[in-house]
Amino acid sequence: MQKITLVYILKLSIIVGLIFVSGCSNISETKTYTIGFSQTGINDEWRKSMNQAMEIQAGFYPELELKILDSKDNIDNQIKDIEQLISEKIDMLIVSPIKSKPITPIVESAFKSGIPVLIVDRKTDGDNYTAYLGGDNYEVGTNAANYLASLTNENKNIIEVKGLAGSSPALERSLGFNDVINSTKNLEVVKTIEGNWESYSIKDPLRDILESIKDIDYIFVHNDRMALGAWEVVKEKKLQKRIKILGVDGLNGPNGGIQLVKENKLLATILYPTGGDEAIQLALKILNGERVAKNNILNTTVIDARNADIMSKQFDKIDQQQQDIDYQRIKIDKQEKKYTTQKHTLQLLLALLIISIVLGGYSIYSGYNNRKKKRELELRNSKITIQRNQIKKIADEVKISNEARVNFFTGLSHEFKTPITLILSSTESLTESKVIRDNKLLSEVGLIYNNSKRLLRLINQLLDFRKIEDRKFVLKASNTNLYKFSNLIFKDFEREAQKRNINFTITTNNEDLSVFIDRNLMDKVYFNLLSNAFKFTPNNGVVSINIEDDFNSNFVKIHFVDSGIGIPKKEMNKVFQAFFQGSNNNKTSSGIGLHxxxxxxxxxxxxxxxxxxxxxxxxITLYKDNVHLDSDEIIHEVDVIDSMLLCPDLDYEEDDFTEQLVLNNEDKYSILIIEDNLDLIKYLSGKLSIDYNVQVSDGADGIEKALEHIPDIIICDVSLPDKSGFDICEILKKDLRTSHIPIILLTAFNNKESYIKGLESGADLYLTKPFSFSILSQSIKTLIYNREKLRYYFVNNVHNISSSNNFGSIEQEFISMLNKIINNNMDNSKFSVENLAQDLNISRIQLYRKMKAIMGVNVSDYIQNIRLEKAKKMLKETSLTISEIAYATGFSSPNYFSTSFKNKFNNSPKAFRE
Structure with missing residues (x-):
């Protein structure tokens, strides 16, 4: 059944194809010809008339395509136009030469290439063309001369105005005219003017002749445009009644020769037909292979006042008939298009009808067949869906399990950092103390310290691998002296090289070369490559670093060379794969360092x-500049590699505040440590309690203890069981009671997201584990020092602080609010510290501790200072009595006011005012 249906559809396709072929057969039988016409120019009416006649005539022949190119009366343009038409492989070339001689070679070239050539209006210098069509210019000249000879038997003087020099019409018209004039005794050409077929070209020469010769009778002009210009000059000289002008062309319409004769501007004009319609007819005969004459001459005649009106009417009637023909042709074209469209639509509908009948039958058969297949597919799809869901469930379980393992692995790696911090800090303290004097014991402590650092480096590598997998690394490149950077790492391996008698060297051809690198990441690259080199290089071997600056390029190469066991050739392409270990490697390795x-x-x-x-x-090949990096990958650091040294000493400016940093237990600054690791709490408490009063919290009551004690510094771990360090920091920084306390966050997370989160929570400092205690200690001193400087500012500018001063801190807002409440209650002698605390919505003790931390004074003294400063100002600027000022500033009595004022300013109010 299916095979029968397919055969039926194939037969139907053949039938439909035959229908379309028969419908289009009439179109394919008609051959199309392209005729290219190189016109001298289209600015004058005679040329426009020729072009119009050719286009109208070509319109009667659908198989003809006429392409007219305007040479703009420039012989070079005309040569290029003909070359273009030849390259387009036109079927026939029509040329109206601007000048005969220059155009002849290109015309002969077209003729010799097999393109029929029709020369119109003007001739070339050769005979290599198919046919010539145009008026007899020699006859035009003789007709003009004979017409003038017929007008008089008296002696008459004539001025001849010629056309463009070098054109065949100008030469032939002048020759015919002068042949007749020379044989006529009473006519003489006294002067000749050469124009370029345009009126402006003959006006000045004609003016000069008319001024020098007074007895001019006739002017013969080679075309009507120049003849009109001659008439304008004659009229200008007021000689139009004596001098008669004879032109050539005889065009109908405004400014045409016939109209000029009717207006008595010209005596007569010699009809010179354009031959546009005859040119198309002659071209069609040539294309159809008919024999045509070599020279095809158009008839010419004289038009003067006797026949001008008749000729004008005849031309008008011809134009009207031509317009009617054009209108009828347009209507016929529309009818043909309509007929063709209807015929194609009918054929298409018939074909669609047949196809729809066949498809209808086929759809019935297909519907039955599809329902059968649909049932089979539904069963198969059901099985696939069940299998897909099972696979998805297994994949989800694997993903969850893998994510849990990875998170456990990452979290465990972070947990390692806290005990390593304790080990490193303790060993560092031991090496710095004078307790250990035994060199052997000191060596063992150094061994513990070095292996702890090695363990830390391995943990960091594991964490780096996870960040690389998650694409969380952001480059932080800074301008770095490459040799100095490399030399610092070189020194870390010198002791190992000396111990194993390895020849370890570093060389460069440019010690001043600076490149943009991420020092932290590049440090890890160096350590990985050098660690591998020393691991696989035997004693007495060679390891070298060579930095090679290519002065002729924008690259620098760093060579790490060793004399170790090497890598098998077949495994070279796997070296940088994660977890790869060479077959000749019998040493323990994680396999991720090179990756x-x-x-x-x-x-x-x-x-x-x-x-x-x-x-x-x-x-390693690196760029030497930074154009290859994005702007967010570049940071600006001082190009000093000393920043990579362990725990550099920082130089801080001494001030009055630091001189009395620690006096006794009561004057010690207080520190709250929020940490859930007991060993780290014990270590930090023991180290910090020498200089500070230390309170501790395991994280569960960290916020409560901060609010209770209002410490000077808070050190808080990020990973806590209840709330994270970020949450605690954010809560305390937003609370008015604790917003002024500097907070140091300790964390094992050193990625960009954690840094940003720490800054957003308001942390003043973010230290990553493991950290050096000396850095932590100096950081605490620096934060306290900065807090004291802020306190100094507040104390000395207490009366200038207002809500309009935006220092971007909660402390400034707190002082501004405090001043506002006190000023609003200035005349209230019963306004107390309790009232102020109540208005601020905090307890009296918390207000006391807050003021002590920010300003270094108690609240009562602060309120009284505000009152006295206000009184001082009123004594200067007002005429109120001392008693009135005392009550206005909230003092209970004038005597108390005077005593307080004298104690503060060492002068009584009366003496101060005087």
Missing amino acids: LSKEFIELHKGTIEVISKHGTEFI
Whole structure:
């Protein structure tokens, strides 16, 4: 059944194809010809009339396509136009030459290439063309001369105005005219003017002749446009009644020769037909292979006052008939298009009807067949859906399990950092103390310290690997002296090299070269490559670093070379894969160091390659400038590699505040440590309690203890069981009672997101574990020092602080609010500290501690100082009595006011006013 249906559809397709072929057969039988016409120019009416006649005539022949190019009366343009038409492979070329001689070679070239050539109006210098069509210019000249000879038997003087020099019409018209004039005794050409077929070209020469010769009778002009110009000059000289003008062309219409004769501006004009319609007819005969004459001459005649009106009416009637023909042709074209459209629509409808009948039958058969297949597909789809859901469920379980393992692994890695911090800090303290004097014990402590650092580096590598997988690394490149940077890391491996007698060297050809690198990431790359080099290089071997600056390019290469066991050739392409270990590697290794190194180098837009012959060579290629980096990948750091040294000493400016930093237990600054690791709490408490009063919290009551004690500094861990360090910091910074307290966050997270989150929560300092205690200690001193400087500012500018001064801190807002409440209650002698605390919505003790921390004074003294400063101002600026000022500033009596004023300003109010 299905095979029968397919055969039926094939037969139907053949039938439909035959219908369309028969419908289009009439179109394909008609051959189309392209005729190219190179016209001299289209600015004058005679040329426009020729073009119009050719276009109208071509319109009668649908198989003809006429393409007219305007040469703008420039012979170079005309040559280019003909070359263009030849290159387009037209079927026939029509040329009206601007000048005969220059145009002849290109015309002969077209003729010799097989293109029929029809020359119209003007001739060329050769005979290599198919046919010529135009008026007999020699006859035009003789007709003009004979017409003038017929007018008189007296002696008459004539001025001849010629056309463009070098054109065949100008030469032939002048020759015919002068042949007759020379044989006529009473006519003489006294002067000749050469024009360019335009009226402006003959006016000045004609004026000069008319001024020098007074007895001019006739002017013969080679075309009507120049003849009109001659008439304008004659009229200007007021000689129009004596001098008669004879023109050539005889065009109908405004400014045409016939109209000029009717207006008595011209004596007569010689009809010179354009031959536009005859040119198309002659071209069609040539294209159809008919024999035509070489020279086809158009008839000419004289038009004067006797026949001008008749000729004008005849031309008008011809134009009207032509317009009617055009209108009828347009209507016929519309009818043909309508007929063709209707015929094609009918054919299409018939074809669609047949196809719809066949498809209707086929759809019935297909419907039955599809329902059967649909049932089969539904069963199959049901099975696939069940299997897909099972696979998805398993995949989700695997994903959750894998995510849990990865999170556990990451969290565990972070947890390692706290005990390592304790080990490093303790060993650092031991090495700095004078308790250990035994060199062997000191060596063992150093061994603990070095291995702790190694363990920390491995943990950081694991965390870096996870961040690389999640694409969370952001490059922080800064301008760095590459040799100095490399030399610092070189020194870390010198002791190992000396111990194993390895020849370890570093060289460069440019010690001043600076590049933009992320020092932290590049430090890890160096350590990975050098650690591998020393691991696989035997004693008495060679390890070298060579920095090679290519002065002729924008790149620098860093070579790490060793004389170790090398890498098997078949495994070279796997070296940078994660967890890969070479087959000749019998040492323990994580297998991610080289993978991370490659990722870090590619973050710098650089490359790393490996060569292994006698040992191994890693080559790092980096850009020398920063144009390859995005703006957010560049940071500005001082180009001093000392920043990478361990715990540099910082130089702080001494001030009055730091001189009395610690006096006794009551004057000690207080620190609250919020940490859930007991060992770290014990370590920090023991170290900090020497200089500070220390309170501790395991995180559960951290906020409550901060509100209770209002400490000077808070040190808070990020990972806490109840609330995170970020949450605690944000809560305390938003609370008016604790907003002024500097907070240091301790964390094992050193990624960009954690830093941003810490800053958003309001932390003053963000230290990552493991940290150096000396850095923590100096950071605490710096924060307290900055807090004291802020307190100094508030104390000395207490009366200038208002809500309009925006220092961007909650403390400034607090002091502004405090001053506003006191000023609003200035004349209230019963306004107390309790009232102020109530208005601020905090307790009296919290207000006391807040004021003590910010201003260093108690609240009562602060209120009284505000009152006395106000009284001082009123004594200067008002004429109120001392008693009135005392009551206005909230003092209970004038005597109390005077005593208080004298105690503060060392002068009584009366003496101060005087």
